[in-house]
Amino acid sequence: MGIHANGDPQVILQTTKSWLWRGGNWDGVRFTGIPEMKTYSAFNFTFVDNEEEMYYMYHILDDSIISRLVVNYDGTTQRLVWLNESSMWNVFWFAPKDPCDKVSPCGPFGVCNPNDSPMCECLQGFDPESPTNWAMRDQSDGCVRLTPLDCRNGTDGFITVSMTKLPDTSDATVNMSMTLDECRTLCLSNCSCTDYASADIAGNETGCIIWTTELTDLRLYTYGGQSPNQGESQGHKQGVVAVVVSVLLGTLLIIVIGFCILMKKKKKKKRRDKVKGASxxxxxxxxxxxxxxxxxxxxxxxxxxxxxxxxxxxxxxxxxxxxxxxxxxxxxxxxxxxxxxxxxxxxxxxxxxxxxxxxxxxxxxxxxxxxxxxxxxxxxxxxxxxxxxxxxxxxxxxxxxxxxxxxxxxxxxxxxxxxxxxxxxxxxxxxxxxxxxxxxxxxxxxxxxxxxxxxxxxxxxxxxxxxxxxxxxxxxxxxxxxxLTNQESFTMNAMTITVVDGR
Incomplete structure (x- = not known):
């Protein structure tokens, strides 16, 4: 386990041949692949990266707490804390935690969500590279762009993907003197740019990370994480007009199809206690x-x-x-x-x-x-x-x-x-x-x-x-x-009884 120094430095866990887990880059508060770090009130984390040195360290704010960080033979890393009452080491944190913690399980431009089934989906504007493999739950091929970028005509825009671990920053470039707006402008002016994000979120978002390669190892979190801004083509004006005309001419057909679908859903509604129960x-x-x-x-x-x-x-x-x-x-x-x-x-x-x-x-x-x-x-x-x-x-x-x-x-x-x-x-x-x-x-x-x-x-x-x-x-x-006291109230069935007094 150590710091990979290329591009924007990031913490990784690796064997001699491959990466097992990527903890992400330092965003001024925590590593983007470890969002729970912001809840560690007993620890203070520091990451230094300048022309002379690069290192990461942590301090324990309470002297009564004993903690150690270990890498195990089975390919996991753990932070352990000592419990005095039970005289044992307790696992405070560990990685990898779930299938999405593997390095890029969803491939380029794929996003991993451990709470979804299947866990992989493509970014907006992308489709699976191999639909057959995705149907068989092999999403490692990733996704491909549906519409080519149109940088020269200036019709491209961005989609903000929230609550994520930032993509692999090994080949990204960083400029700490830029604002996020300047970062966006720079990305739009570079026809190879695929994504941009703030490099430091500790105060007002500062610094600029630019990606010009495929975006890999993206995953979603229920809390924490950052918001990279992925490029998307907005299309030509002629294309927009064609869509509007098609919608007007097809309105009647859509109504008919919608009515048929509605009737079909009503027939299936009675069979849904069993379908949901089986799920x-x-x-x-x-x-x-x-x-x-x-x-x-x-x-x-x-x-x-x-x-x-x-x-x-x-x-x-x-x-x-x-x-x-x-x-x-x-x-x-x-x-x-x-x-x-x-x-x-x-x-x-x-x-x-x-x-x-x-x-x-x-x-x-x-x-x-x-x-x-x-x-x-x-x-x-x-x-x-x-x-x-x-x-x-x-x-x-x-x-x-x-x-x-x-x-x-x-x-x-x-x-x-x-x-x-x-x-x-x-x-x-x-x-x-x-x-x-x-x-x-x-x-x-x-x-x-x-x-x-x-x-x-x-x-x-x-x-x-x-x-x-x-x-x-x-x-x-x-x-x-x-x-019990007369001022207590309980639910004796599925309903909740609250206090009578106004709150």
Missing amino acids: LDWSTRYSIIMGIARGLLYLHEDSRFRIIHRDLKASNILLDKKMTPKISDFGMARIFGGDETEVNTRKVVGTYGYMAPEYAMDGIFSVKSDVFSFGVLVLEIISGQKNRGVYYSESHLNLLGHAWSLWKEENCMELVDESIGQEFPMAEVFRCIKVGLLCVQERPEDRPTMSSVVLMLGSENALLPNPKRPGFIAARGSFDLDS
């Missing part, structure tokens, strides 16, 4: 779990304010047509101040079955309250069952109690929903069950933070501690809701 294989469920985890991580650590949702539950997770999860309904959310870690409230609101014990019983909520709710969701997604209202006849336990019982008996795979089938990665499912149980531990200090959860879910090599007893696993009838 919930393990891969889809794992992507939903990871998406929710990343969303919570953003609320807790990456947003401008620390936000506690307080009502995280299955009905507040929306799925789009690609089954990408979105956290919704922030009516009960609370914003924490910069130095706040937990708050005590006399009015408990939320949904019973998802609320952490310390919140339901004592009105104390923190990020760990959301972590508990997330753990319940993970176990529900894996099992296909709800925590509230589902009892297992043998011991009259709810879902958390049932999962804990199976864990102690070393039979936790019996928790997996039968509709998933028999073919699924057992190690990945086992890791998700273990993370779910870690999140629902009774004591909030035992539960991991969402940053640790994301790392544990995505790492095959992370050492996970054994979970302790979950909260609220008592048998039916042993938990008395009437013992």
Whole structure:
């Protein structure tokens, strides 16, 4: 692992023959391929590149933290931190994390998105070089431009691709004295220019990176990343006129075709409970779990304010047509101040079955309250069952109690929903069950933070501690809701009951 000095320097992990992972170039704040660096409040990172020297280093701001950066024989790199309480090294960060962390899996002008299936797509204005290979999930050939650039006639423009790791900068050129507007002008004046971006985003975007070759190793992030501006031909004026005329002449035909499609969709609508249900294989469920985890991580650590949702539950997770999860309904959310870690409230609101014990019983909520709710969701997604209202006849336990019982008996795979089938990665499912149980531990200090959860879910090599007893696993009838204060309110079904007082 080291710094590749050609073009705009970037951190890489390599064998003697090839690159395994590219951490991207330094953008003044972090390496563009490691967007989570901006959340590392305990570290200070420095990158120096001048005529005399080039180096990268980090400082630990808290002397009580012990950390080391290692490269393993299996081709991974990890940052480890020492946990005094458990006397063990914990994986704080690692790479590569997912298939998109491989070097250019989608080829030239292809963009990799680990949350999509398939994970590769072409930039706007490009199509696959080999459609047959792409259909077989081999996208390494990349994409080709649909319309040639028209630099000489000045009809070219740019498409901003947000939240990305910048393309490979080995052959890029850098000018730190230019503004971003000057960078754009320079790119337009160079008929070989394919992309430009800011070199330093620490303050006002300054510096200029110019690409004149194919764009490789592009990937999307759910947070962080930069916005390169990829060139696209806008076409000739004659072409625009031809499109408008074609649309006017074809309006009637479009209406007829649209009506036929609408009727066909109505016939298929009744058969969609089954189609969507069948789509919930393990891969889809794992992507939903990871998406929710990343969303919570953003609320807790990456947003401008620390936000506690307080009502995280299955009905507040929306799925789009690609089954990408979105956290919704922030009516009960609370914003924490910069130095706040937990708050005590006399009015408990939320949904019973998802609320952490310390919140339901004592009105104390923190990020760990959301972590508990997330753990319940993970176990529900894996099992296909709800925590509230589902009892297992043998011991009259709810879902958390049932999962804990199976864990102690070393039979936790019996928790997996039968509709998933028999073919699924057992190690990945086992890791998700273990993370779910870690999140629902009774004591909030035992539960991991969402940053640790994301790392544990995505790492095959992370050492996970054994979970302790979950909260609220008592048998039916042993938990008395009437013992709670009169100012508390719960959801006894799928709906949420909030406080009566105006907010």
